[in-house]
Amino acid sequence: MNTAASTPASARRAALALLARATAAELATPLAAHWPDLTVRDLRRPESGLVMVRGRIGGDGAPFNLGEATVTRAVIELADGRRGHGQMLGRDHARARLAAIADALWQGEAERPLIERDLLSPVRRRLEAERAAIAAETDATRVDFFTLVRGDPEA
């Protein structure tokens, strides 16, 4: 098919997961800086729909339908035939299209380091910082329970 087949699927999955969480500015700024006049064809214009989010309580709970979430997806094609897919929560059509462009570029050996360095890394750092901040806030309220005396000391 194309260059995507030669890279491990898990690497692409990780990139797509980051692209799905990137803000519009995080996507648009590096793309505009490195590829200001990119030819892009919209194969599937951004479209919004619903997906059923399924959940389960605990590792062995029965799956249940938690609710529906709005998702937006887009597919673009670069001039050389590389196809990029953008898929994310929400209804931001421009963002889904930018993510698709970034995914298509990521699949090229030449462009991948630039995408990794200037687009994905900042997103990864921001997400890690956010996660750490929430963990720190939660950690500050931690209460350790322990038992001083177990049972009846007189017995």
Next chain:
Amino acid sequence: MMLAEGLADQALDSQRAFRAAMDALARPGRILACGDGVPADAPLPRAAAALVLGLCDYETTLHLSPSLAGAAGVADYLRFHTGARLVASPGAAAFALVDLARDGLRLDAFAQGIPDYPDRSTTVIALANSVSTGGRLSIAGPGVASVAELAVTGLPADFTAQWAANRAAFPLGVDILFADAHSLVGLPRSARIIAEGR
């Protein structure tokens, strides 16, 4: 490989295609315009492409006749834009896309429906070089005021006999939508071919 784009306006163009298919089956023999929303570089005649893009989705099964299944880009195009599952057996398909000139047409190979669910039969979208009125077949039946004339290029020689058998199994049987580059005409299972001219 470059992939052609789908319908220009996903919502409106698929509704137009659906409306055209519905009208075609309600008014056998009437020529209806279809396919404006399909880009010129689509790998199929535009009316046929509009029908498939409008009618098929990820829940439908689609059969491609051998020459279409082998043609470059047709399967890729339809799979990408509809998400439909392509099936090799015509009897397992909700929709079938058939190239009349290259692959012929065998109506009894398609799903005929079952008595409790006659709607589970295959809807055949047949690609013809041209469809027009005033020609070979005279048809009558529900939706036809008296007699409608129909000419479809590439029909098999025994089509009238095949259609009689299809009609005899009513309410089972297949419905056909003949499509060329920019128009389509319907032949629902309720229609009868009353005369075959030259």
